[in-house]
Amino acid sequence: MSDILIDVRHLKQWFPIRTGFFSSTPLKAVDDVNFTIKKGETLGLVGESGCGKTTVARSMLQLYKPTAGEVYFDGTLISKDNIHALRREMQMVFQDPYSSLNPRMTVGDIVGEPLDVHKLYANRQERKERIEELISLVGLNSEHTRRYAHEFSGGQRQRIGIARALAVNPQFIACDESVSALDVSIQAQILNMFRDLQEKLGLSYLFIAHDILVVNHMSDRVAVMYLGKIIETADTEEINGHPVHPYTVSLLSAVPVPDPRSARERKRIILQGDVPSPLKVPSGCAFRTRCPYATEQCAAETPPLVDRGGGHLVACWNR
Amino acid sequence: MNETNNHPDCQYILQVKDLHTSFFTDAGEVKAVNGVNFDLPPGKVLGIVGESGSGKSVTAYSILRILTEPGKTTQGEVIFRGEDVLRYSRRKVRDFRGARISIIFQDPMTSLNPTYTIGNQIDEAILLHTNRSREEARARSIELLRLVGVNEPQRRVKQYPHELSGGMRQRVMIAMALACEPDILIADEPTTALDVTIQAQILELMQELQQKLGMAIIIITHDLGVIADMCDEIIVMYGGRVCERGNAEDIFYRSKHEYTRGLLRSLPASNRSRDKLIPIPGSPVDMLRLPPGCPFAARCESAMKICLEQMPEELAMGGEHYASCWLNVRGTIKENADE
Numbered sequence: 129m130s131d132i133l134i135d136v137r138h139l140k141q142w143f144p145i146r147t148g149f150f151s152s153t154p155l156k157a158v159d160d161v162n163f164t165i166k167k168g169e170t171l172g173l174v175g176e177s178g179c180g181k182t183t184v185a186r187s188m189l190q191l192y193k194p195t196a197g198e199v200y201f202d203g204t205l206i207s208k209d210n211i212h213a214l215r216r217e218m219q220m221v222f223q224d225p226y227s228s229l230n231p232r233m234t235v236g237d238i239v240g241e242p243l244d245v246h247k248l249y250a251n252r253q254e255r256k257e258r259i260e261e262l263i264s265l266v267g268l269n270s271e272h273t274r275r276y277a278h279e280f281s282g283g284q285r286q287r288i289g290i291a292r293a294l295a296v297n298p299q300f301i302a303c304d305e306s307v308s309a310l311d312v313s314i315q316a317q318i319l320n321m322f323r324d325l326q327e328k329l330g331l332s333y334l335f336i337a338h339d340i341l342v343v344n345h346m347s348d349r350v351a352v353m354y355l356g357k358i359i360e361t362a363d364t365e366e367i368n369g370h371p372v373h374p375y376t377v378s379l380l381s382a383v384p385v386p387d388p389r390s391a392r393e394r395k396r397i398i399l400q401g402d403v404p405s406p407l408k409v410p411s412g413c414a415f416r417t418r419c420p421y422a423t424e425q426c427a428a429e430t431p432p433l434v435d436r437g438g439g440h441l442v443a444c445w446n447r
Numbered sequence: 448m449n450e451t452n453n454h455p456d457c458q459y460i461l462q463v464k465d466l467h468t469s470f471f472t473d474a475g476e477v478k479a480v481n482g483v484n485f486d487l488p489p490g491k492v493l494g495i496v497g498e499s500g501s502g503k504s505v506t507a508y509s510i511l512r513i514l515t516e517p518g519k520t521t522q523g524e525v526i527f528r529g530e531d532v533l534r535y536s537r538r539k540v541r542d543f544r545g546a547r548i549s550i551i552f553q554d555p556m557t558s559l560n561p562t563y564t565i566g567n568q569i570d571e572a573i574l575l576h577t578n579r580s581r582e583e584a585r586a587r588s589i590e591l592l593r594l595v596g597v598n599e600p601q602r603r604v605k606q607y608p609h610e611l612s613g614g615m616r617q618r619v620m621i622a623m624a625l626a627c628e629p630d631i632l633i634a635d636e637p638t639t640a641l642d643v644t645i646q647a648q649i650l651e652l653m654q655e656l657q658q659k660l661g662m663a664i665i666i667i668t669h670d671l672g673v674i675a676d677m678c679d680e681i682i683v684m685y686g687g688r689v690c691e692r693g694n695a696e697d698i699f700y701r702s703k704h705e706y707t708r709g710l711l712r713s714l715p716a717s718n719r720s721r722d723k724l725i726p727i728p729g730s731p732v733d734m735l736r737l738p739p740g741c742p743f744a745a746r747c748e749s750a751m752k753i754c755l756e757q758m759p760e761e762l763a764m765g766g767e768h769y770a771s772c773w774l775n776v777r778g779t780i781k782e783n784a785d786e
Contacts, residue, residue: 176642281730311498312669313746316713316726323723338643341672345715345724382647384672386714388695391676398651399644402612 139197172347219293223305225285236273283314466523481687494678553636555616566604686742693768703770
């Protein structure tokens with residue numbers, strides 16, 4: 129068996145948007161995305177809002193029915209028939225720790241629900257013990273299981289969401305902006321916890337965030353998305369040290385760095401204009417409307433994602 | 448330099464002295480701002496940084512007097528040109544806001560009126576504070592939109608907020624705030640709702656305008672990156688109090704408060720390292736149950752007995768660098784040994 133855990137091939141997720149009484153246009157939220165995640169590896173996914181990061185996570189976990197493409201988990205093609213069983217292996221932690229926990233359930237029941245769904249205990253006592261084990265794994269204590277979600281702070285709620293994801297002993301977790309809603313000091317606690325759990329349980333992550341410094345910190349490899357496509361992917365150090373795609377270059381240069389001395393020396397590369405509407409994606413390379421290097425070829429043909437050596441993949445005609 | 452506090456009108460465009468603002472809720476008094484002091488020199492960029500609930504926005508709202516019930520400023524002074532804004536009459540406050548000081552908010556969609564064209568909304572600010580006619584006001588609106596980098600301003604003035612992107616809306620908000628050439632612009636999380644590349648556009652624009660128009664800017668944000676990029680002077684707030692204030696070098700490289708240090712340590716470093724982050728333990732302080740001592744004491748690893756019992760005074764650390772931490776009081780001797 130290979131060491132590749134997740135293999136996503138030609139994933140497409142189009143949503144029909146009604147444009148008239150009988151007509152509809154596809155919104156290509158995810159358009160031909162390919163990537164793999166190895167066992168124990170973290171793949172970071174960055175990009176601006178609306179570029180399809182979240183949709184990638186949701187459609188690979190079959191929370192949407194993908195328009196096209198295949199997702200393999202540990203060599204098995206995910207389909208309608210095996211997804212229920214595979215959900216035990218693939219979990220998700222959401223962005224908003226407020227709306228993703230049921231306010232009418234106690235914390236014990238929230239964390240216990242996946243155990244109920246997958247019938248992972250023999251008796252009540254075993255269920256209770258497992259819940260307490262999970263709760264302590266994420267740094268809360270067993271007394272908390274009888275309380276309701278509203279009694280907790282944002283950071284504690286995110287811990288509850290993580291305990292729920294861990295309940296079924298998954299091998300893979302998609303973290304969708306899982307620390308974005310948290311304050312900086314709490315964010316660091318949760319990021320450390322993700323790393324501890326990875327070491328302890330051998331987890332693989334798809335780590336989605338708009339905060340590039342956070343993604344860099346967490347990921348072995350980073351993929352950059354723009355309007356539904358991955359435009360560059362490489363090892364974290366490689367992509368930060370030698371970004372190639374003009375979008376990646378300007379994205380990295382635009383990140384405000386918490387260090388006044390290097391901020392003064394640094395030159396921001398300011399992109400002109402806004403991200404085009406995903407309903408009207410430019411022909412060819414979607415980035416060409418904002419790209420300083422765009423040529424006629426960029427409008428005519430979509431650049432393929434090509435390996436430039438050492439697993440550094442770039443989709444650009446000119447760089 | 449140290450005597451300037453006694454001469455309110457010469458050195459600083461705005462001075463905030465011992466500001467206290469509370470929210471009188473059913474659950475009890477929430478002391479959101481608890482004795483805030485700072486001075487804003489003209490033409491400088493001041494950053495107020497802190498986590499949610501630290502009182503940074505409430506400080507700004509208190510200065511502008513736009514608090515809503517049950518919030519009330521209970522104590523303190525806000526000195527603008529030798530006069531206390533908090534004692535202004537209603538009429539005078541109206542002239543002050545918009546004309547001398549203005550604010551842009553985090554979310555440009557909810558702070559623009561969806562039922563008026565953006566031209567109408569900018570015109571309104573101009574008509575309210577100047578003697579211009581409608582035509583002159585419209586001409587000025589178009590000029591302002593051009594100034595903030597909105598393309599085709601003649602066409603844009605006739606558009607409604609929903610027709611613009613988030614970055615464009617924030618530019619419109621800035622145009623509105625600049626309508627009467629204020630001396631002070633307050634930006635409350637101006638780029639938090641925006642994407643990184645758009646954020647860079649707006650920050651660049653604010654820097655450009657600041658240099659061109661020479662106004663002072665107060666940026667309120669939780670993002671230390673934005674602070675490092677933009678600010679000359681920095682205030683760090685926690686639990687409604689100023690922990691530390693000073694220039695960018697003081698705060699980032701010579702910090703004298705455990706909270707500031709903890710905050711900087713807990714950030715993922717810009718040069719990537721896969722080392723563990725050092726988080727600040729515990730949860731933010733409960734504003735309904737503020738401790739008698741330093742609000743950060745419960746999470747501070749160097750906390751002493753006195754930290755829990757008594758609030759430390761603000762202590763000058765050299766130059767315009769001030770910190771409120773008992774360790775500095777105790778540590779004057781120890782510090783020499785450290786260095």
